[in-house]
Amino acid sequence: MAHSFESLVIRHTHRLASPTGSAGAGATAARQFDAALASVGFKLSAELLERLSGLSEAAVVHTAKRTLRTVSEMVGDHVRHNVYFIDFPANVPDTEEFWMRCVAKALGDDRSRENLLKQLAHGVLDLLSLPTYGRYQHTYEEMLAAQDELIASAGDRVTVLHLGRDLDDELTDLYLALAGSTTPLGEDDLRDLKALAERCALGPQPESIPVRENRAVVNEARLGVGADLLLDTVTDVLRLACALSGGDVTLREPTRFRALSRPVRRALLVGLDAVVAANPAKLADVHAHREPFKRLGERLHPHEYPRWPHAADVFAVARGEKEARSFEGRVEKLLDESDVLGAVQLLKSAPGKLFRALDLLLRIAADQEERDAVVAAAVQVAPDVSGRVVLSVREHLHNRERETGEPRIFVNRRGRAWVTPDVRPPVPAADRDRLLAALDAEMLRRLPAPGRLLIDPDVLDVALPLSGRATAAGLGVLPRGSVSAVDGEQLRFFVYWKETEGRTDYDLSALLLHSDYSTDSWLSYTSLKAVGGKHSGDITEAPEGASEFINLSLDRVRSTFIVPQVNIYAGESFEEVEESFFGFMLRDAEQRGRPFEPRTVRMKSELRGVGRVALPLVFRRGNDGRWRAKWLHLYLKGISSANQVEENQVSVSKVVRALVEREQLSVGYLIGLMSRDTTAVDLWDGEPVPDGPVMYIGLERPEGLHPDSRVITLENLRDLIPG
Incomplete structure (x- = not known):
């Protein structure tokens, strides 16, 4: 467990908890450790190198083994990356030539000849039936022997590991940072918070836990050690019940509630009773999650505990036996009656909801007097709105300046994206500008005086990380909408996956688009070469893990956009496979090396989304000729099987255009x-x-x-x- 917590600190902070061990002459071992780190693109800070040099050689070696294991996983070097074409990117054949080569070998094989001749007689060829297609024809060691050594470059990535404090202090700091985050965490960070909360539940706590999902994870740990629960809505209790059942605390997916022990049932009912007793209006929150509350009631047996009647009211509302008029229903009634001023007055009691309704209110307001009332109310309640919501609305209003009819992109919490034309009437420019100025003033008021x-x-x-769900877990990953420079001559994508049970075929592809987002060409298993680009070859199963690569010479690519994507052709989803990740490397033109060289990796992210087509990021050539990446972290639904770049090019183009042309707050x-x-x-x-x-x-x-x-x-x- 100690090693896993040390790894957690390294991944989140790029700090190594202060190494422990007996004093000694560890300078030589420390330098060797530093050299080993360099091979995967890391190095020790001067302070950390000095600290290790004062320890015994055995202590340094012990630290080095654990650290190297962690950083190798961070960069994707913990697995073996083989390629179908042994000397990729050299000598990649044309697609038709390669297929004919596979056919010729199949015809020469007594076991496959008869079946192949039948296929050819019917004019249909199943590539998977060819013995040499889709499976490595050489070992990993043979591939390494065929590749030149990497030529070191000053442009190779170097990630510095810094000296941290004692492990307990580092874990406490990390717990406080994650638990007290003002923005929702991604799934991986939420899982790490759970591990930390179990360790830190009785220690120092953040001043507040504004994100509800974080609060549920912390409450689970607090319940386990007998500490008071942090509850102020009935939904807090529902989220906690989901956590206790190993379910989804975000409430996106239904949770199958487990049988709960009597002490746990009592704790949840006491919590519900106290919340409703303090503010009966909070019963209205039940409507948003009626079905989960009904199922939870079946597990809690509130009728057995008559001393907590307010808890029983929660489930009576869920079953429709007790009325609790919802806030949203009251607002909707006023809007149906075109009573904008009444709706604004009511919404002022829920500042966050008012901010989320600003666009609608300004569009349906009958006259300037009503629009003035909307703006005045927003300015009045702005200090009570979370910074994340203020910034989200600010970004939204800024993008509303664009012409009506332009594509509008929707992205859910799991990264699933879809695009539709924007048919909303415009927000009046003067009112939008007044709001933008007011939101800027509110942000300026909240920002600290940084000094120098x-x-x-x-x-x-x-891009500002307004939600952790807009960033995938990994190394060098930026939030959705971020733009970063691409400084290198050779751009190389990679994907790795390992199936859990059934045969699983992921296809790495790249769609090349013109400046108007129309298709220029693509690279995939059906098009192994394009202008400036080469594909490493199709792998169609991954019982031991498999990798595919695409290499692009950026000075030869004629397109404006390069859109890498991972298509699920067959088998398990991104969430079902044992492991899957995507990344890209940058190299100078003269650099050789293996297909996968960890020190050249600029980004590696986990593939864990709902959808059959993953779109990690897009590369765009600017008017100055320089390439820049814009980060997407998106998933398209795709089809159940046989997803291919040539079939989804239209939908991919629409999504890319919508996000590329949207301006994120940075x-x-x-x-x-x-x-x-x-x-x-x-x-x-x-x-x-x-x-x-x-x-x-x-x-x-x-x-x-x-x-x-x-x-x-x-x-x-x-x-x-x-x-």
């Missing part, structure tokens, strides 16, 4: 607000290192900053979002 502000220019176009937006006062803002390239404390915002933590500095990097970017 040092900025890594590469962070300016990173880190640069918040920095722009901070710099409105006398704050000193420096775009910093790492030299010289300032003597005093600063606030640093960048992609990675630099070495040498004053210990009292506040550092914001990708690992804790959510801390930028005011509460």
Whole structure:
């Protein structure tokens, strides 16, 4: 367990909890550890190297083994990445030539000849029936022997591991950061919070836990150690029940409630009773989740506990036996009656709901007097709205300036995306501009006075992480909508998957689009070569794990957009396979090396979404000729089997266009607000290192900053979002 917690700290913070062990002369072992890290694109900070050098050699080796295992998994180097074409990207054949080669070998094989001749007689060829198609024809070791050594480059990725505090302190800090996050966490972070909460439930707690899913996970741990529960709505109790049953605390998916022990049933009923007794109006919250509450009531047996009548009322409302008029119903009635002023007055008691209804209210308002009332109400309640919602509405209103009829993209919490024309009437420009100015002023009021502000220019176009669900777990992953520079001549995508039970075939493809988003060409198992690009070959099963690659020479690609995608052709979904991940590498033109070289990996993300087509990101060539990536983290529904790039090109093009042309609020937006006062803002390239404390915002933590500095990097970017 200690190793897993140490790994958790490394993954989340890029810090190594202060290594322990007897003192000694570990300098040589520490340098060897540093060299081993370099092979996977990591290095020890000077401070961490010095700390390890003062330990015994055995202690350094012990630390190195555990750390190397963790960072190898972070970058995707914990598995063997083989390729179908042994010397990829060299000598990739034309598609038809390759298929004919497979047919010729099948005709020469007594076991396959008869079946193949029958197929050819009917004019249909099943590639999977060819003995040499879709399965590695050489071992991993033979592939390595056929490849040249990697030529080191100054452009290779280097991720620094810093010296942390004691493990207990690091875990407490991480628990407080995750539990107190002002934005929802992704599934992996929520799972890590669960492990941390079980360890930290009786220790220091965050001042508040604003995200309900986080509260459910923490409450589960608190219930386990007999601590008071944190409940202020009936839905908090429902989420806790889901957590106790191993279900979905986000309430997106139905949970099959387990039989609960009598003490747990009592705790949940006491919690419900207290919430409703304090505010009977909260019974109205039951309507949003009536069916789950009915099923939960069947497990809690509230009729056995007459001393908690308010808890019984919750389930009576769920069954329709007791009336509790919902807030949403009252608002909807006023809107149906075109009573905008009445709806605004009611919504002022629920500031978050008012903010989410601003677009609708401004569109249906009958005259300027009503629109003025809407804007005035928004300004009045803005201080009571969470920073995440303020920023989300600000981003929404900014994008409403675009022409009606442009594509409108919807993305659910699981990353599933769909596009529809925007048929809404426009929001009046003057009212929209007044709201934008008011929201900017509210954000400026909440932002801290940072003192001296040092900025890594590469962070300016990173989208604000308004939800952890807009970012996949992995290394070097940016939130959906972020834009980052692509500095390299060779761009190489990779996908790895390992099936759990049945034969599973994932296909890595790339759709190449013109500037108007029409199709130029594609790379896939049906098109192994295109201008500037090559595919490593189709693998059609993965009992031991399988990899596919696409290599692109960016100076030869003539298209404007490159859209990598992973299509599920057959078998298990992204959530059913034992493991699956996607990433990309960048190399200089003269660099050789294996198909997978961990030090050249710029990004590696887990594939864990609902849908049969994954769209991790899109690459776009600008007017200046430079390539930039825009991060998507999207999944399309696709079809149940045989998803192919040539079949989904229209739907992919629509989704890409909708997100590429949408403008996300970025880190640069918040920095722009901070710099409105006398704050000193420096775009910093790492030299010289300032003597005093600063606030640093960048992609990675630099070495040498004053210990009292506040550092914001990708690992804790959510801390930028005011509460």
